[in-house]
Amino acid sequence: MILWSTALLVWMAAGARVGRVLVKPATTARVAIVVAVAAVALAATVAVPEIAVALDNLVPRGVHAGRLSEGVATVGWIAFTTATSVVASAAWPVVSRRNLRQVGLLVYGVGLFASVVTLAWSFTFGWSTVAAGCVFVVLTGLRNLDWTALGRGIALFTAGTAVVAVLATGQVRRAFEHAPRGASGAPSWAWPVWGFASLLIALGAVWIVVELWVRARVLLRRIHSLHRTMVDRFPEVVAHEQSGFSTQLRASDQVAQIIDAFYLQSGGGLVQAELPPPASVADRAARVARWARDPVGEFVVDARWIAPPEGISPRGWVQAVARAYRTTASEPARN
Incomplete structure (x- = not known):
């Protein structure tokens, strides 16, 4: 056998x-x-x-x-x-x-x-x-x-x-x-x-095919909550003809959709935050995550904040924000 x-x-x-x-x-x-x-x-x-x-x-x-x-x-x-x-x-x-x-x-x-x-x-x-x-x-x-x-x-x-x-x-x-x-x-x-x-x-x-598929599945699972929130808020970032792609392409699409939704929520470049983004990726991701969850709260985020930090890919940046988003998910949103 x-x-x-x-x-x-x-x-x-x-x-x-x-x-x-x-x-x-x-x-x-x-x-x-x-x-x-x-x-x-x-x-x-x-x-x-x-x-x-x-x-x-x-x-x-x-x-x-x-x-x-x-x-x-x-x-x-x-x-x-x-x-x-x-x-x-x-x-x-x-x-x-x-x-x-x-x-x-x-x-x-x-x-x-x-x-x-x-x-x-x-x-x-x-x-x-x-x-x-x-x-x-x-x-x-x-x-x-x-x-x-x-x-x-x-x-x-x-x-x-x-x-x-x-x-x-x-x-x-x-x-x-x-x-x-x-x-x-x-x-x-x-x-x-x-x-x-x-x-x-x-x-x-x-191996490379299997690993890329597994990594794409893990990414989709990690960014699911953040992606659902941003897409519900800005459905225009989703092109409906994109359905049916492979797992790797679907993961790339969702990363791009989250970043596009961030840009729309930040005012399309018209709003500028008082402070520049910090050097710490974790602190920056935590603030962006709070802002993504509560856009009318105390935090103001502009295009400088939502752009991937230097040396980090868009996937890595979105994963960092999604991780921080899950951490703050239990906190009540400010009205």
Whole structure:
């Protein structure tokens, strides 16, 4: 059941990458990621015992048992390594966007050659190709790590690739120790590790999409009360034809609507507060939140106050005001 679930999750990640290519330009790197995740999904599917047995039963009697299932799995990992190497090549300065396509065709040609040699001669050659390619991908991934959504996705993808490199090296070692020219079956403990590597790769491939969606959902929840108050007060800031967008776009729209409503409530730039906004973002957000809740109260806010402070994005600023707004929500409004 675990292997079935792993294969299903990886296929879902592959479908998500296909959807991303359909809504955005199909660049060489994006197509390569689709190929890589689909190849991992194929290998994860072949790892399911029922699927492996069904494939092996297609082989005529007298042929070495397990050759077809292991051959398909090996070719799947070669395809993953090949496609991922294309993506990794794009991260090196010597490869420009102009010649990435040519580099990609060359790498795919090497992967095709390795697949043919693997099926016709030795699985050991295929696993050696996988190990070497994964080392190149891991080194490239380590060069491009940073604490961003993309960087975290690269870290997960690189970690999964590193596990594949270790497992492929183990396959090569076992082949040389026992059957240099034949199939080298993996020990039973290795299949859960292959599944774990597959999940890391799949999660890394879709991490940026998942994280942006989660962050948008969290933002919508945090600014809900403030947005409802300002939109009820100034419904003209909402363009009704904007409904039906994705979660990320809806979050961006609501941030913009709150800022537009702030501007309208401040008098459209005609009103000027007596004091300039303080340097403290928390104090400034608290005063704007009180003013948003009680526009006729003791606080006067102008365009200088509602503009995002220096170094803070509009999203971050609206979240700070929404946080302060929730804090003051229990306080009675002044009439």
